[in-house]
Amino acid sequence: MKRNIGIFNLLLVFFTFVALDYLTKLWAIKTLFIQAQSISLTSFLSMTPVWNSGISFGFFQDSGEIGRYAFTTFAILVSVWLIFSSFKLPRYSSIGFILIASGATGNAIDRILYGKVVDFIDFYIDDLHWPAFNLADTIIFIGAFLFLFNQYFTAESSYYEK
Numbered sequence: 639m640k641r642n643i644g645i646f647n648l649l650l651v652f653f654t655f656v657a658l659d660y661l662t663k664l665w666a667i668k669t670l671f672i673q674a675q676s677i678s679l680t681s682f683l684s685m686t687p688v689w690n691s692g693i694s695f696g697f698f699q700d701s702g703e704i705g706r707y708a709f710t711t712f713a714i715l716v717s718v719w720l721i722f723s724s725f726k727l728p729r730y731s732s733i734g735f736i737l738i739a740s741g742a743t744g745n746a747i748d749r750i751l752y753g754k755v756v757d758f759i760d761f762y763i764d765d766l767h768w769p770a771f772n773l774a775d776t777i778i779f780i781g782a783f784l785f786l787f788n789q790y791f792t793a794e795s796s797y798y799e800k
Contacts, residue, residue, distance in 0.1 A: 659744035688770035730788035737781025744774035
């Protein structure tokens with residue numbers, strides 16, 4: 639049995655996560671970036687300012703203005719497609735698509751405002767660091783997980799509603 643989530647609820651989730659991402663990045667800029675400081679929270683987690691002009695894991699850092707506009711345009715186009723596609727999907731897939739679109743939009747807003755993405759969450763073990771990331775990246779990961787979970791582990795696994 640397919641359970642769809644209403645358009646209003648999906649858009650509410652979308653705008654909520656875009657706003658939360660924006661607010662966490664504003665906090666990071668005001669707290670971490672202005673004085674270039676790192677805040678250690680645990681023995682494996684700190685809030686450390688990193689500007690990412692590339693894409694995931696810092697790939698394409700030297701792409702310049704062409705990369706900035708190409709990545710932004712691509713993120714916006716994919717987000718629009720994901721949003722409209724989510725209206726036709728079963729529950730977990732639609733939430734997954736909306737979360738992916740929220741994260742991509744949050745990072746696109748950074749590229750529009752700053753020319754690069756604000757990353758600040760830093761996981762590490764001793765000197766081994768996972769690339770710094772932000773709430774938008776986390777939301778994208780959770781969204782992809784929900785979509786894949788629905789596709790492989792639920793009875794609602796058909797892609798589009800018939």
